Amino acid sequence: MEQGYSTREAARIVGINLRTGKRWRNGHHAPGRGQKAVPPIYPLPGVGDEEVRSSRYLREEERIHIADRLREKVSIRQIAAELERSPSTVSREIRRNRRPMPRGGFSYQPFHANARARHRRARPKVGKIGQCPQLRDFIQDHLTMRWSPEQICQALRDAFPGRPEMHVAHETIYQALYVQGRGELRRELTRALRTGRAMRRPHRHAYKRVAGPIRNMVMISERPAEVADRAVPGHWEGDLIIGKGGKSAIGTLVERSTRYLMLVHLPLGHAAIATRDALAATVQDLPRDLWRSLTWDQGSEMSAHRSFTVATDIPVYFCDPGSPWQRGSNENTNGLLRQYFPKGTDLTAHAPQDLTAVAAELNSRPRKTLGWETPAERLASRILSLPPHRVVHRHGANLPPTATARQ
Template sequence: MSTISREVNKNGGRDVYRAIAAQERSLAHAKRPKHCLLAREPALRQQVLVLLKEEWSPEQIVGHLRLHHGTDPRMQISHETIYRSIYTTRWKVVPRELCKRLRTGRPIRKNKRHTVKGQWRSQIIDARPIEERPQEAEHRSDFGHLEGDLMIGSNNSQVATLVDRKSRFLTVVKLASRHTAVVVPALAKTYARMDSRLHATLTWDRGMELAAHKQFTAATGVDVFFATPRSPWQRSTNENTNKLLRQYLPRGTNLSTFSQDDLDAIATKLNNRPRKCLGFRTPAESVALTR
């Protein structure tokens, strides 16, 4: 059906269509701001609020209304309209605390347009997949194959963690932000003061903080490989070490209050803690044994 046919049918069909009347309706329809459906229909709003308090999902509410009020057009609504009413504060037709009754409990809505589903995370240019990583890294047969990630704290704070797959030797890096222009130079500076035996490869997730991975490789000579999206088990050494690190840097901590010396001291504690996977040697001992 053409655009013209839809316009004519929407305004009464060929027999009654009048251009002036159609234009007036269009202008009235375009007026903003508009009251949302729940603000215009008190009975519908009350029913939706009751069911939200019962922790029903918007989709369940819509299905229930269609089943029990299918003949009443004023009791019909879409789940998308309910979500918009919850997360839009302009009209305040749904109390903000009801967002906690949703299964996600999010205070703000996640933007589907910003998802990385089905993509290589955030379009990192020339990202080398983990499948191309040397077998020595996979088998943990050599030192120097590190896994890295960001650890996030409160107030938009973060640190980077680097863990050797063979020895579990940890390095923690202070960061002023998670932007690649800050992260890459900080990692390169850290590598310059690290044991040269730890300069083989680096495996990271798909975060944009390493978008400038080519600059990092040029500065350090270390090849960077990227794990598959939503596959944390591919960097299990780093994930497990971060859990240990949370003893000293709990969730919700403002990580910007820690100096690099503070972070080095914490890493030293973990590097001198025996590990079962190392035969109860410490990561520091494991590195020192091969000198």
């Protein structure tokens, strides 16, 4: 009957009496003591089911209207307009719930369509990740490597281009982690996510930061226009991630066009002079043409920005108060770094080689915004495009006499 045969024809093919076929189709009560009743093939909806169902789903009377109008050869767009539904909704309903006919073709039967839709909505269902052990193991292995769900989804498409059963959306991975009772991915893997949270948290407005006592600031509105489109390399965004009690910190520098990360070791604290000296030492590690500007927030650690500019020839621009999106690449990277340097921990425990290893790991991750190229690969291509005589480092950059020794 699922293939479109009538009850009489189906009973003849199977080799049973028509009455028996109807009993199988409709179910029957227990014929005697100790015997069980048999439910119908398609259980009837309970009382009030149609009334409490969300309006996003088609109702039985709407399916009857679709069947009637299809027999009258009315177009799908006209039917959708009469039902005040999208044409794609009506088209999808007909395609999903039509019945194949024995002699070819299809027939849309509203009661059969309603029963199929109700059966399809039954919950709970096993998710796509739970149905495929190979897919589940691939996702769990890459979550252990601290890849984001979106990076994992792209890696699946690259590794299994001809197997759609191995392709999922990143939201599917989040659902498998966050939804209680699904059991598709190990719950402890939530600690490998960027946030480390075991449940989702609604977005809230961040508290606005009060401007620090910084003199002679050059605001971001005066920054060259070439910085905004990220076409020219060498424009950086910077900030600090703070440790336990605000007593330790690590500097973070992110290049805007390549998303390349450099971490600044601050063993002497993050006061203005110590921060200036550490930043000036760090910028010597890359070619001169890859340092054109630095954008920072209004933290007091950059109070010595003018002497930093004199020593390195790198202008510093400051964001507006409470506007972290003006340093979006750096804010995103700081979120990634919190997997390695959790909040509330002492950051002085990390040696320079630890920071180098973390930066190398992040710079070797493929990024969607770079066309799934890694920041290290993108930076290398930028350096190769520079003229040979321009690929020099900033050795010999001098700081004012008040500077402390470089780390």
